[in-house]
Amino acid sequence: MKAVKVAVVGAGVIGLSTAVRLSEALQNSSVTILSEKFSPDTTSDGAAGILLPEVFPDIPLDRQRRWFKETFDHLQGIIESPEAPEAGVFLSSGYHIFKEVPSDPKPLWSEYVFGFRFMTDREMKRFPNHKFGQAFTSLKCECPRYLPWLEKRFRGAGGQIKREKVTDLQQLTSTYDVIVNCSGVWAHHLAGDKGVYPVRGQILKLRATWLKNFIRDGDGKTYIYPGIDYVTIGGTRQKDDWRLELDKGDSEDMMKQCSQLEPSLQKAEVLEEWVGLRPGRKNPRIESEWLQAGDRQVLLVHNYGHGGCGITLSWGSALDALELVRNGLQKKPPIEKIF
């Protein structure tokens, strides 16, 4: 039987994770990534990368838990190995602080991170404008290292890469039997999905090597994440904002807000400013459909719309996408032309 030809559109953390899982698990298939951008130019590359899910309204909680746990366990396996620095994965501890006590002080992910607890009074003294805090240890996964590491693994499993911009999924049906759409915010155009919208995020990369713990305000707009090569501070959450240009006002605001939480940031050197568009959506879209291509049926699996949780859910949602591909291939294999 002919090998099944799979195309993965997109080379961010979702595209690469999905491509790796497909290339390592599928028998008798070839997997090709098609993308305009690769690391370090993807949305994933700018993300601080701390593993922390948000809760989506319409997806069963068990499935969401599974996405997170699957990713967490996979990355935890990496931190305990000598590959950790190459993959850009490490343990990161810190605080979530809230100006008002949140409605769910102990969120569903609290059991999956390490050592989750409420902050003590002495710890809260550092933050006089905040009333409540959570302390825990999670994993940080930095895509400028993780994506090349995934790519190496993908090529090792026989994967192919084509640097090209896909503007029409239908066009791919003549060459491929399965298409996996991991196009992030651009699924808005590519899949005609008006339900996916940009949530613009601007960040600053600072040099502040003395900072070791993260601090994140409950509003999600003020955060400090110490990384391997720089500290990421942010940020913004501007819905429906497609601007990829830097906004000076945003940078000034985040520097001011973050310095209030961590005064020593005033001594930090600004290395770079960066903007990315989170693929916002009410719920991530991980589902399959069929495209008609002449007398053939091509399986189209969607895996996009993870908002600000792409890295956090990457390995788990890639598994779901793999299952959808497997199920699709079993139910309706591509019909061979017998002439």
Added chain:
Amino acid sequence: MPQYAEFGADFSITLYTSIVILLLCDFCVIAAMRVAVIGAGVIGLSTAQSIYEHYHEKVSPLTIEVYADVFTPLTTSDGAAGLWQPYLYDEGNVQETKWNKETFDYLLSFHSSSESVKMGIFLQSGYNLCTERVPEPSFKDTVLGFRELTQRELDVFPGYSYGWFNTALMVEGKTYLPWLMNWLSQRGIKFYHRKITSFKELADGGADVIINCTGVRSGALQPDPELTPGRGQIIKVDAPWIKHWILTHNFTTGVYNSPYIIPGSRLVTVGGIFQRGNWSEQDNSIDHKKVWEEACELEPSLKHAQIVQDWTGLRPVRSKVRLERETMRSGSNTFEVIHNYGHGGYGLTIHRGCAEEAARLFGEILQQKGHQTKPKSRL
């Protein structure tokens, strides 16, 4: 005025404070005093600071001079990783536990200030790992967020079945000592690069009070059978993905003879050597191998990290810190010595508490000498 902790921790009115109040009542200005501090590690410099802070207005003029054979970055304090953490158990030495806590609170009070980076102070969390369940350490209420490790956390460190997590302070000698020296020289304290061979030498030169902060080499000035070197060898590694300190404890091999990994502001300090009685300051390749192999087993991510340099230092180990006065004679003159040495592997951890205590002893000396130019009239 010295900075006391703002962080709502215990503010203890010590005996020292009552003496200061007494001094203020009974004396106005005290005549010239010359203080010679021997040693420019963290102990010497911080003691000079405390004495200046408490007495520069009460003693006029107060001349403080620091004599040392080595200055930063070549002192023992410079090589230390800089983690604030006492030994797990003080064995009843509550005085030292108090001084440790004072130091923590003092450093914490600077943490949110604009000086923190220049002082080399920052917070860092980490793990204390044991192979068996043990009693809680002396510092559990001093550090922040102290708790037991969960089983899932212990699973990340195979071979260790019990331990704690907390947030502590780092104070890096290589930054803190220059900051102290700058602080002191701005206030007129002078530094002399000279090896002092006897207390008498300084007394004859005019010193009224000598502060002996000579660390592991104190025995050269006055034999002390309780003082012994605790040789340490460390490896500095470039591993910026490590954001926690990891200390292991092996009660058979003893303190610091079990691997530890302590990230600093630039490099990670990897260690696990504590050799009592070994005076060698040379790096030893067998020790290097032991430290490296054990650290890589503890933290596999180190395996491909770049090693930058080795360093060897001699901790000034003693059964307990020697912090006391001694009156000595040189010919017909008497002079005072305040000993402040023997801080083992916790000099940075305890420095401020000891410096304040040394300053208190200095105050006692002032009171006893009864030097006064203009006594307050009492009607």
